[in-house]
Amino acid sequence: MNDKPQKKPRIKWIKLLFFALIVKPLVLIGLGLNIINRPKLPKEGAAVIVANHTSHLDTLVLMSLYPLSVINNIRPVAAADYFMKNRYMRWFSTRCIDIIPIDRQVMKAPDQLFAECHQALNNQEILIIFPEGTRSITEERDFKLKRGIHILISKYPDIPVIPVILRGLGKALPKGEALFVPFNSDVIIGDPLAYDENAKTYLQTLENQYHQLLTQALTHPNEF
Amino acid sequence: MFNIPSHAFTMGLSLMILLIIASIIVFLKVKQNPKKDYQELVLRTRSWWWMIAIILGALFLGAKATTILFAFISFLALKEFYSITPLRTVDRRLVFWAYLAIPIQFYFAYIQWFGMFIIFIPVYMFLFLPFRSVMIGETKGFIRANAVIQWSLMLCVFGFSHIAYLANIDRININAGFSGLILYLLFMTQFNDVSQYVSGKCFGKRKIIPKVSPNKTWGGFLGGFIVTTILSAFLAPYLTILTMEQGIIAGMLIAVSGFVGDVVLSSVKRDLQIKDSGTLIPGHGGILDRVDSLMYSTPIFFHYFYYITGA
Numbered sequence: 148m149n150d151k152p153q154k155k156p157r158i159k160w161i162k163l164l165f166f167a168l169i170v171k172p173l174v175l176i177g178l179g180l181n182i183i184n185r186p187k188l189p190k191e192g193a194a195v196i197v198a199n200h201t202s203h204l205d206t207l208v209l210m211s212l213y214p215l216s217v218i219n220n221i222r223p224v225a226a227a228d229y230f231m232k233n234r235y236m237r238w239f240s241t242r243c244i245d246i247i248p249i250d251r252q253v254m255k256a257p258d259q260l261f262a263e264c265h266q267a268l269n270n271q272e273i274l275i276i277f278p279e280g281t282r283s284i285t286e287e288r289d290f291k292l293k294r295g296i297h298i299l300i301s302k303y304p305d306i307p308v309i310p311v312i313l314r315g316l317g318k319a320l321p322k323g324e325a326l327f328v329p330f331n332s333d334v335i336i337g338d339p340l341a342y343d344e345n346a347k348t349y350l351q352t353l354e355n356q357y358h359q360l361l362t363q364a365l366t367h368p369n370e371f
Numbered sequence: 372m373f374n375i376p377s378h379a380f381t382m383g384l385s386l387m388i389l390l391i392i393a394s395i396i397v398f399l400k401v402k403q404n405p406k407k408d409y410q411e412l413v414l415r416t417r418s419w420w421w422m423i424a425i426i427l428g429a430l431f432l433g434a435k436a437t438t439i440l441f442a443f444i445s446f447l448a449l450k451e452f453y454s455i456t457p458l459r460t461v462d463r464r465l466v467f468w469a470y471l472a473i474p475i476q477f478y479f480a481y482i483q484w485f486g487m488f489i490i491f492i493p494v495y496m497f498l499f500l501p502f503r504s505v506m507i508g509e510t511k512g513f514i515r516a517n518a519v520i521q522w523s524l525m526l527c528v529f530g531f532s533h534i535a536y537l538a539n540i541d542r543i544n545i546n547a548g549f550s551g552l553i554l555y556l557l558f559m560t561q562f563n564d565v566s567q568y569v570s571g572k573c574f575g576k577r578k579i580i581p582k583v584s585p586n587k588t589w590g591g592f593l594g595g596f597i598v599t600t601i602l603s604a605f606l607a608p609y610l611t612i613l614t615m616e617q618g619i620i621a622g623m624l625i626a627v628s629g630f631v632g633d634v635v636l637s638s639v640k641r642d643l644q645i646k647d648s649g650t651l652i653p654g655h656g657g658i659l660d661r662v663d664s665l666m667y668s669t670p671i672f673f674h675y676f677y678y679i680t681g682a
Binding site: 179180182183315318321324326328329330331332365366367368 | 456
């Protein structure tokens with residue numbers, strides 16, 4: 148990471164207001180978080196947060212952990228086919244959240260696919276990635292981790308990759324539901340993931356860390 | 372000054388002084404032993420400042436603000452309860468209705484409609500929630516889901532809302548105002564927690580219920596009981612319309628029910644194998660960890676007070 152930030156950062160006002168007026172109050176009052184190991188959260192970029200994915204709230208919750216002064220530097224990586232599917236979604240995704248779109252459907256060379264991610268890392272930004280690639284129904288399971296995260300990070304093996312477990316958000320707003328119901332949720336932050344050249348070992352370590360973090364949860368998952 | 376009744380003002384001031392003394396002690400302890408880890412103690416004291424400031428602020432703003440504050444605390448407690456308890460995915464819809472019961476229940480407290488206040492959750496919600504549950508159509512786990520939701524409503528909303536009824540009731544000591552009654556109940560309950568803890572440290576030997584709460588001893592319970600009863604007797608005529616003799620009974624009820632509330636919530640946490648119910652109040656745990664004794668002492672004190680002062 149010798150590259151200096153390439154462009155002068157400009158303030159993204161819509162994103163700032165969206166988080167100040169809507170997301171932060173919603174997360175604080177409507178949800179309520181049990182943040183476990185907060186000091187382990189990377190304070191500045193470049194860094195990558197890898198979290199499990201059960202709800203649309205996941206991205207908003209992770210971003211809300213950051214003060215408004217750095218919110219501009221937090222960039223979630225999201226599926227282009229879903230978040231850019233029409234112009235309303237596109238406006239919301241790029242202006243309010245400021246995502247990095249990833250094309251899940253067209254086959255591309257890794258460098259081309261991750262070009263924007265690499266640029267963001269060069270700009271000292273913090274990426275949020277869901278290595279499962281999609282939302283799943285429950286938190287208690289084997290994580291189906293995709294190799295994308297390994298391909299992305301293999302170019303920057305020194306950048307810290309921080310595993311985070313989110314639990315309870317699948318209760319507040321599960322996949323396929325529109326009614327939001329308030330529940331407290333856990334955000335459990337882990338130690339930086341050690342890099343391994345072998346993708347399989349790398350993902351296995353991540354999966355083990357996820358299971359270890361789940362044991363620290365306070366909230367109860369769905370089902371008896 | 373500010374139109375605060377003098378006794379309530381003195382009480383608020385005394386709480387501040389107590390807290391300042393506690394903060395100075397903590398500060399000196401940290402200075403004396405910089406190596407020892409007092410993080411928990413520091414956080415705990417800081418949280419007490421926040422809690423006292425929020426409560427006194429609401430009391431200063433009036434009965435309406437106090438009602439809204441306690442409705443909000445009730446919401447936080449109920450939310451925390453649902454977050455740590457196992458529920459079925461479909462129960463989200465029942466939980467949604469349970470939340471809606473909070474503003475209604477506290478509204479009845481605010482307008483002092485006693486009949487509705489006392490039956491809304493034990494009768495109407497009790498009959499409605501299973502019906503809503505039937506409409507969802509999932510019968511597996513039906514009994515358990517309805518039991519959990521009704522019980523949590525009784526604990527976190529019905530019982531707790533009695534404090535809002537007290538905040539709006541007209542049976543008040545003119546020198547203390549409505550705040551006097553609220554401060555009396557809150558202070559005596561929290562004081563009982565602390566004095567049981569302290570006397571348990573001093574003369575606690577025989578355990579009461581080792582399976583639920585290994586730190587609860589007869590020495591701690593009885594010590595706290597005696598101190599709480601004495602202080603309640605003296606504070607009762609100062610802050611409420613109760614006489615000193617009535618204050619003795621009130622103190623005994625608060626001491627016993629506070630203890631019971633504490634161990635009931637401990638059993639819930641034991642069952643779920645967690646130590647704290649949340650992380651909302653740094654140094655204390657979740658909101659349930661703080662209001663557990665209050666959940667029992669509030670309705671018990673209320674009904675004693677309501678009966679003894681009724682015409």
